Amino acid sequence: MTAVLGVSAHYHDAAAALVIDGRIVAAQHEERLSRIKNDASLPKRAMDAVLRLGGISAGDLDAVVFYENPYAKLERVLVGTLRAFPRALRQFPRALGSQLGGKIWVMDALADALSIPRARIELVRHHQAHAASAVYCSPFERAAVMVVDAVGEEACTSLWHADAEGLRELTHIDYPHSLGLFYAAITAYLGFEVNDGEYKVMGLAAYGKPARREEMARLLKVASDGSYELGLDYFDRFTRTELGYGQKLIGLLGPARSPFERWDLTTERDRAYADIARSAQDALEDALIAIATEAKRRTGEDALCLAGGVALNAVANRRIAREAGFANVFVQPAAGDAGGALGAAILGALTRGSPRPAPLAGADLGVAVAGAPIATHARALGLIALPVVDVASAIADAIAAREIVACVQGRCEWGPRALGFRSILARADDVEMRERLNRAVKKREPFRPFAPVVLESDAAAWFAGGANAMTPFMTTVAEVLKPEALPAVTHVDGTARVQTVGPSTQLGAVLGHLKQRGDIPVILNTSLNGPGEPMVATATDALSFFVRHGVDRMFIDDVMLTRPA
Amino acid sequence: MFARVLEDERRHELYTRELLVRLSGGEAAAARALRASVRWELKRTWLRHGRALSNHLFTATMWLLYLVIAPFALVMRARAPRASGWR
Amino acid sequence: MSGLRRLGNRLQTIREVLGHFARSQSFVLIPLVLVLLAAGLLLVLTGGLAYVAPFVYALF
Numbered sequence: 001m002t003a004v005l006g007v008s009a010h011y012h013d014a015a016a017a018l019v020i021d022g023r024i025v026a027a028q029h030e031e032r033l034s035r036i037k038n039d040a041s042l043p044k045r046a047m048d049a050v051l052r053l054g055g056i057s058a059g060d061l062d063a064v065v066f067y068e069n070p071y072a073k074l075e076r077v078l079v080g081t082l083r084a085f086p087r088a089l090r091q092f093p094r095a096l097g098s099q100l101g102g103k104i105w106v107m108d109a110l111a112d113a114l115s116i117p118r119a120r121i122e123l124v125r126h127h128q129a130h131a132a133s134a135v136y137c138s139p140f141e142r143a144a145v146m147v148v149d150a151v152g153e154e155a156c157t158s159l160w161h162a163d164a165e166g167l168r169e170l171t172h173i174d175y176p177h178s179l180g181l182f183y184a185a186i187t188a189y190l191g192f193e194v195n196d197g198e199y200k201v202m203g204l205a206a207y208g209k210p211a212r213r214e215e216m217a218r219l220l221k222v223a224s225d226g227s228y229e230l231g232l233d234y235f236d237r238f239t240r241t242e243l244g245y246g247q248k249l250i251g252l253l254g255p256a257r258s259p260f261e262r263w264d265l266t267t268e269r270d271r272a273y274a275d276i277a278r279s280a281q282d283a284l285e286d287a288l289i290a291i292a293t294e295a296k297r298r299t300g301e302d303a304l305c306l307a308g309g310v311a312l313n314a315v316a317n318r319r320i321a322r323e324a325g326f327a328n329v330f331v332q333p334a335a336g337d338a339g340g341a342l343g344a345a346i347l348g349a350l351t352r353g354s355p356r357p358a359p360l361a362g363a364d365l366g367v368a369v370a371g372a373p374i375a376t377h378a379r380a381l382g383l384i385a386l387p388v389v390d391v392a393s394a395i396a397d398a399i400a401a402r403e404i405v406a407c408v409q410g411r412c413e414w415g416p417r418a419l420g421f422r423s424i425l426a427r428a429d430d431v432e433m434r435e436r437l438n439r440a441v442k443k444r445e446p447f448r449p450f451a452p453v454v455l456e457s458d459a460a461a462w463f464a465g466g467a468n469a470m471t472p473f474m475t476t477v478a479e480v481l482k483p484e485a486l487p488a489v490t491h492v493d494g495t496a497r498v499q500t501v502g503p504s505t506q507l508g509a510v511l512g513h514l515k516q517r518g519d520i521p522v523i524l525n526t527s528l529n530g531p532g533e534p535m536v537a538t539a540t541d542a543l544s545f546f547v548r549h550g551v552d553r554m555f556i557d558d559v560m561l562t563r564p565a
Numbered sequence: 566m567f568a569r570v571l572e573d574e575r576r577h578e579l580y581t582r583e584l585l586v587r588l589s590g591g592e593a594a595a596a597r598a599l600r601a602s603v604r605w606e607l608k609r610t611w612l613r614h615g616r617a618l619s620n621h622l623f624t625a626t627m628w629l630l631y632l633v634i635a636p637f638a639l640v641m642r643a644r645a646p647r648a649s650g651w652r
Numbered sequence: 653m654s655g656l657r658r659l660g661n662r663l664q665t666i667r668e669v670l671g672h673f674a675r676s677q678s679f680v681l682i683p684l685v686l687v688l689l690a691a692g693l694l695l696v697l698t699g700g701l702a703y704v705a706p707f708v709y710a711l712f
Contacts, residue, residue, distance in 0.1 A: 069672075078678075082642075083641055085642075105665055118661045177649045223650065225651065229650070630687070
């Protein structure tokens with residue numbers, strides 16, 4: 001047996017992944033177990049959980065692979081702050097303190113946490129882990145790979161070529177020229193939280209016009225060889241790290257939006273901010289297409305795999321798939337930093353002679369739930385808990401009856417999207433469902449859309465282009481063919497972030513039942529969490545969610561929870 | 566007037582002392598309680614001063630660090646100019 | 653895990669940090685790294701690290 005644990009930690013979302021004999025056994029985000037959104041601490045709970053799911057103990061591991069090189073990162077921070085020295089004065093002690101006080105000791109911390117010899121702990125490069133996580137989960141034998149994120153050790157964007165001989169880096173663009181940091185700065189400028197509000201910028205962009213294109217061209221310049229450069233004067237990383245943008249950007253775009261104001265897109269002021277979001281989104285997409293086109297030119301491959309936090313931009317992914325000249329595009333569900341844990345584990349397994357993993361069939365790689373024990377707790381809380389024989393048909397009945405249904409089935413998702421295992425489901429053809437969901441649970445800004453899920457075989461009838469390599473993991477958007485029929489899931493620009501499922505999955509069975517009943521075989525699917533919370537993972541989290549939030553019905557494994565009348 | 570205030574204060578002290586003896590249950594226990602509170606005060610004073618001291622030490626270390634760093638900063642800027650584009 | 657083994661691990665990390673800087677072309681920074689490690693120790697001892705605020709972004 002060859003068992004390799006991959007770990008990502010210390011920057012945003014920590015995670016652990018376990019590969020045994022070339023099979024992806026488990027992958028778990030730390031935030032879902034610690035209940036701290038975007039928890040970046042050493043993922044002790046997640047490591048424990050994946051080892052337990054794999055049925056092994058830490059002592060059985062052949063290697064633990066950390067998803068980046070902390071020493072190279074220290075070098076970048078040191079060189080970067082030194083270059084900007086008088087300006088970086090205030091950041092210097094902080095930056096070095098966090099590096100020297102914690103991050104460079106990660107291998108020791110892992111050895112301590114797992115009680116294994118330090119010699120079993122290895123490092124890979126950040127973008128290498130990202131690239132591996134994308135291509136080795138994809139259905140492609142050979143592919144071009146494009147990694148775009150905020151920053152790894154040095155590289156912010158890199159191009160790779162994967163074939164039977166392995167994964168090789170072709171070229172990269174170095175820090176501080178980073179598309180992730182560009183988008184993050186715009187996110188902060190618009191008053192959203194960096195690392196979390198990027199989706200909001202993407203959703204808001206649909207409401208704007210690209211009226212600030214010229215200003216964006218100064219922030220982000222794309223060259224003819226597909227590379228790009230940031231207008232560094234506009235980004236102040238050293239005196240205002242928490243924002244990432246400088247006074248000069250405010251001079252260019254106007255005053256930044258306060259995070260504390262309510263959004264009202266009927267006002268001219270908020271529409272102007274929507275224009276900025278749209279222009280930034282367009283600029284990002286243009287840069288990504290230029291990079292992808294260069295990847296095509298350099299590799300000549302038909303398939304492209306994307307990874308890195310920027311690859312979670314589903315709107316951009318659609319344009320890349322259409323315009324960069326690739327026949328197929330794949331994005332691994334956890335394209336962000338958590339995904340690096342999976343890439344690291346796979347790389348460690350491959351160097352030990354394990355076979356390449358099978359293409360990722362589903363994102364349910366986390367901890368599982370069991371209904372029976374939780375039913376007792378639910379009854380103690382005064383809830384009604386009934387065992388159900390045909391769960392899929394019961395879910396379909398509840399959805400058809402215009403209920404908001406929480407669905408907690410099997411193992412939890414890997415990646416930020418809820419794909420039916422920890423989901424809230426509702427009718428997609430009733431706009432009232434969206435309003436009620438927002439009031440009762442999600443409390444989202446008015447411009448954030450909800451996503452639909454549809455059977456693979458029905459996808460082409462409802463969404464332009466139908467199913468592709470990205471739709472099973474909800475990492476792209478598609479035009480809605482009958483927007484008037486699906487008002488709860490159609491965004492203002494007529495698109496939806498569609499998920500497709502096979503008929504053998506449980507969600508597929510639910511859709512099959514709805515279809516049999518003559519209902520629309522498309523349902524609204526959103527993540528099972530309250531505002532600002534990580535997604536539900538365990539049955540206990542689910543029960544606590546049901547107590548706190550106004551969903552009508554919850555299915556935990558084969559147990560149905562309702563409230564007494 | 567001061568004399569009268571003093572007398573009043575002394576009465577307060579006596580009264581508090583009596584109360585302490587009564588509550589702690591004996592003369593010896595009262596003395597122990599008093600010594601404990603003195604120790605507590607001393608610890609507080611040390612923490613206060615220690616904090617101020619560490620603040621100063623932190624500032625001094627940082628200044629020293631900046632002096633050490635400055636030449637390195639110049640070297641780094643001269644040695645490795647920042648590059649953009651494909652590398 | 654014994655304290656001695658843990659100390660050995662720490663020393664291994666310091667060796668790897670220095671090794672990294674020696675291999676990359678930033679060897680001029682080695683004395684600075686040593687100074688910083690010493691300063692870091694001093695800061696830990698004086699409690700200065702309590703001032704290290706949590707980081708909002710991945711820069712550092």
